Amino acid sequence: MDTVLSLPPFQIRVRSPLKSVAEHLEFFYPDSAKSHPSETFVDFDVQVLPGQGLRRWWHPQARFLLDGVESFFPLPLAQAAPMLEWGLNWCVASRPLGYLVMHAGMVSRGTGALMMPGVPGAGKSTLTAALCLLDGWHLLSDELAILNPATGLMQPHPRPISLKNASIDLVQDWPGAQMGRVYHDTRKGSLSHAAVPAVARAQQPASVQWVIFPRFEAGAAPQCEEISRVEAFTLISEQSFNRERMGETGFDALCTLLTGARCYQLVYGSTADALAQVRAITGA
Amino acid sequence: MSYQRLSLAPARKLKFSPAWPCSDARIVFDCLSGDYWVLTQLGAFVLGQVSTSPDFIVDQIRQQVPASLQDDTFAVTFEQTLQQLSDAGLVQGVAPLSG
Numbered sequence: 422m423d424t425v426l427s428l429p430p431f432q433i434r435v436r437s438p439l440k441s442v443a444e445h446l447e448f449f450y451p452d453s454a455k456s457h458p459s460e461t462f463v464d465f466d467v468q469v470l471p472g473q474g475l476r477r478w479w480h481p482q483a484r485f486l487l488d489g490v491e492s493f494f495p496l497p498l499a500q501a502a503p504m505l506e507w508g509l510n511w512c513v514a515s516r517p518l519g520y521l522v523m524h525a526g527m528v529s530r531g532t533g534a535l536m537m538p539g540v541p542g543a544g545k546s547t548l549t550a551a552l553c554l555l556d557g558w559h560l561l562s563d564e565l566a567i568l569n570p571a572t573g574l575m576q577p578h579p580r581p582i583s584l585k586n587a588s589i590d591l592v593q594d595w596p597g598a599q600m601g602r603v604y605h606d607t608r609k610g611s612l613s614h615a616a617v618p619a620v621a622r623a624q625q626p627a628s629v630q631w632v633i634f635p636r637f638e639a640g641a642a643p644q645c646e647e648i649s650r651v652e653a654f655t656l657i658s659e660q661s662f663n664r665e666r667m668g669e670t671g672f673d674a675l676c677t678l679l680t681g682a683r684c685y686q687l688v689y690g691s692t693a694d695a696l697a698q699v700r701a702i703t704g705a
Numbered sequence: 706m707s708y709q710r711l712s713l714a715p716a717r718k719l720k721f722s723p724a725w726p727c728s729d730a731r732i733v734f735d736c737l738s739g740d741y742w743v744l745t746q747l748g749a750f751v752l753g754q755v756s757t758s759p760d761f762i763v764d765q766i767r768q769q770v771p772a773s774l775q776d777d778t779f780a781v782t783f784e785q786t787l788q789q790l791s792d793a794g795l796v797q798g799v800a801p802l803s804g
Contacts, residue, residue: 651722669734672741680723
């Protein structure tokens with residue numbers, strides 16, 4: 422397989438001889454305009470290849486390469502498709518390309534966007550899925566908030582939502598969830614991907630109106646507190662992949678984003694509580 | 706900090722966050738290093754003054770601090786602020802000319 426995926430704002434060439442990778446792309450990216458590599462400029466040229474050497478006979482592995490360079494240790498061959506998703510995240514996060522990239526779930530409604538930065542395990546992806554599948558929001562991204570400093574708008578980058586462990590069983594029962602296969606024994610435990618229906622994928626850039634820092638604590642009563650933009654700046658900075666490299670442009674973009682947004686910290690113990698709090702904040 | 710004059714530390718190009726409402730702090734960002742600091746309003750005022758001139762007389766800055774930023778402990782707070790800005794590598798004392 423050798424194809425170019427159009428995943429705005431990027432064009433990504435993907436090459437792989439592995440059937441599992443081709444099936445993953447067919448299932449999760451059926452609408453991404455594909456073209457022949459010779460016809461398109463690409464931002465990232467990635468390959469997912471089988472392992473080399475004797476190991477391939479008794480412990481087959483998959484390798485991820487960007488521009489022909491292997492930057493990670495191989496993973497078990499059965500995890501080739503998740504490795505492609507992780508690798509794509511790394512490409513977008515590590516190459517500035519003029520965008521400020523932050524670790525956050527992003528959804529939109531009309532031209533207004535809700536940004537949910539957070540550390541791994543905070544519940545971003547599950548909450549993002551809930552908002553899109555249960556509450557009518559549109560998916561901008563579940564992992565990577567991509568801010569265009571020139572426009573001040575968040576770029577849609579709606580790829581499959583990455584779910585882990587208990588979240589997999591939760592989300593697969595929600596209407597419209599298109600679940601991929603489950604990968605066990607990954608570095609993050611059990612992992613699966615969920616696509617939202619095409620109508621729930623954002624097509625247009627949006628401006629951030631709300632920033633919510635979610636934190637899931639099993640059984641916790643919901644607590645929501647508005648925080649200052651200065652505090653939000655420091656928290657988002659911890660979740661930014663390239664703010665330092667973006668220099669003055671990144672600082673200005675983040676300040677502009679925060680000037681137009683209200684910021685909250687949300688602790689919740691159930692999806693229903695979180696959705697109720699988000700509705701109260703956003704007036705949905 | 707015993708210096709009578711202050712200047713911006715070398716190799717700094719500072720930029721301030723907007724004065725957001727309901728916030729008693731400001732972010733100052735160094736465009737050259739990518740580092741940032743969270744400053745009190747007094748710290749931001751002092752640094753803003755120092756940034757406008759090659760060097761500044763400390764007493765002048767003290768007299769220009771708005772009344773809204775002065776309280777009963779202002780004298781101590783002002784000195785602490787100068788010390789903190791110096792420790793952070795944002796300002797430096799300028800030795801008086803001798804002879």
